Amino acid sequence: MSDAPKRITLEQWDLQYEKLRVAGAFQPYYGGPLSRHLKDGDQRLLKLRYDNSAAALRLWNFLLTEKNRLREARAEGKRIVGTMKDLGTVPVMAYSFDNVVAFYPDGAWWIPCVMELSAGLLEIADSLGIDESFCPVRAMLGAFVTGAHFPLPDMLVCSVGATCDDFSAIAQRLEGLGHPILWWEMPHRRNPEPDETAVTLPGGFSAPKRQVEFVQSELERVKTALEELTGERLDAEKLSAGIKKANQVRRCLSELRHLAFTAQRCPVPALEMLIAEMLAIHFCSDRRETIAVLGELLDEAKARVQASVGVLDVDAARIFWVNPVADLQVMNLLEDCGGRICGTEYLFSHALDEIPEDLPPLEALAQMALADPMAGSSIDRAERICADIKMYGAEAVLISRIPGASHCALEGQVIAEIVQEKFDIPVVEIEVPPVTDSMRPTVRTRLEALVETVEARRRVAPK
Numbered sequence: 001m002s003d004a005p006k007r008i009t010l011e012q013w014d015l016q017y018e019k020l021r022v023a024g025a026f027q028p029y030y031g032g033p034l035s036r037h038l039k040d041g042d043q044r045l046l047k048l049r050y051d052n053s054a055a056a057l058r059l060w061n062f063l064l065t066e067k068n069r070l071r072e073a074r075a076e077g078k079r080i081v082g083t084m085k086d087l088g089t090v091p092v093m094a095y096s097f098d099n100v101v102a103f104y105p106d107g108a109w110w111i112p113c114v115m116e117l118s119a120g121l122l123e124i125a126d127s128l129g130i131d132e133s134f135c136p137v138r139a140m141l142g143a144f145v146t147g148a149h150f151p152l153p154d155m156l157v158c159s160v161g162a163t164c165d166d167f168s169a170i171a172q173r174l175e176g177l178g179h180p181i182l183w184w185e186m187p188h189r190r191n192p193e194p195d196e197t198a199v200t201l202p203g204g205f206s207a208p209k210r211q212v213e214f215v216q217s218e219l220e221r222v223k224t225a226l227e228e229l230t231g232e233r234l235d236a237e238k239l240s241a242g243i244k245k246a247n248q249v250r251r252c253l254s255e256l257r258h259l260a261f262t263a264q265r266c267p268v269p270a271l272e273m274l275i276a277e278m279l280a281i282h283f284c285s286d287r288r289e290t291i292a293v294l295g296e297l298l299d300e301a302k303a304r305v306q307a308s309v310g311v312l313d314v315d316a317a318r319i320f321w322v323n324p325v326a327d328l329q330v331m332n333l334l335e336d337c338g339g340r341i342c343g344t345e346y347l348f349s350h351a352l353d354e355i356p357e358d359l360p361p362l363e364a365l366a367q368m369a370l371a372d373p374m375a376g377s378s379i380d381r382a383e384r385i386c387a388d389i390k391m392y393g394a395e396a397v398l399i400s401r402i403p404g405a406s407h408c409a410l411e412g413q414v415i416a417e418i419v420q421e422k423f424d425i426p427v428v429e430i431e432v433p434p435v436t437d438s439m440r441p442t443v444r445t446r447l448e449a450l451v452e453t454v455e456a457r458r459r460v461a462p463k
């Protein structure tokens, strides 16, 4: 275990880095002081608070060097595949090839935050007719135009159908700009009719077998296209091996989440946990290193729990968080206000569930794709959130609305009603833009009020 756990500033991290270096701590090839990333324009780093462990340093350095990794992959002659929207399915297939690196161009939606709007990506999207009535994923368009944030992929794959209007429109605009896309269809997940064979999907949702078969046929098309791109055949054995590796990541994350959400003292802060969860989607362009990074973070969390130490007060209010925040600083803010994360649904719970290993691999991937919480009704999503609230013992729910996101207009209300009906716990909805500076006092007040409500309820009905 590192020093006494605490959250520190970027400046303090430079001193801590020096200490670790002198002590001979292991540094991966992408290691180094965190503040060097400021040179890339990542100014938001100056305003964040970080966990002080060597494991967290490795996590951050891994995240912030993805662009370099993609460029190196290109230089080594690997094929780069931009996978869009499905969040966690096609990358499992892509990384089963020997010579493919997959990443999500959608991840550009955090660039306006990390670079504090200085990259001009949203303005470029504006100029292309994709204005602020769309969610921040529109930054992806700007990233394709400038070519400054990731190498242009050799192939683009995007799921369509049961996806949000925002993404469909933005991806279509991207294709119109001359970036061909292989579209594959994701049907809206529905409950099986009485005369249909039902399948229970990873995570617990149910779907008719015929929908699983349809998605499987769509994924078969994607597989064929990847085989043509690479000149390599992906047989069932190779794909099964890829699924096993993905499950290694998912099992590690599951253990980490369980510790972070249930330990008496929270061992890993909300911000690092958000990043750790994101690694499951596409392994941050290096699957092997993802396993190592998460393994080290899990070891640190275990050591802290064993020593009964953590980063937050023991009585921090236990908050379930719905949707990822466009401004990462808000995860710090929750903790500054006396809260801790006890459960999350960041739009990609299906990427955290283990993929069945006892099925033909393409069928297993099809089941996983259909388990996407966003591919079914908001009621389904709310039910899954309820199951996790119960499992982690959350005392309140925070729904962070994504500006412009088509699904956020009503979905928050549906989730809030179902949660309150089941648990009678407070639910608050806030909107989080990519940079919250001007509305920070308002967001803080809402978070403080939620924490105070939890504390007041504890006084009335102590556990």
Ligand code: SF4
Residues within 6 Å of the ligand: 135, 136, 137, 164, 165, 166, 167, 347, 374, 402, 404, 405, 406, 407
């Ligand atoms: S609207 Fe929501 S689901 Fe769609 S791209 Fe934006 S954040 Fe993702």
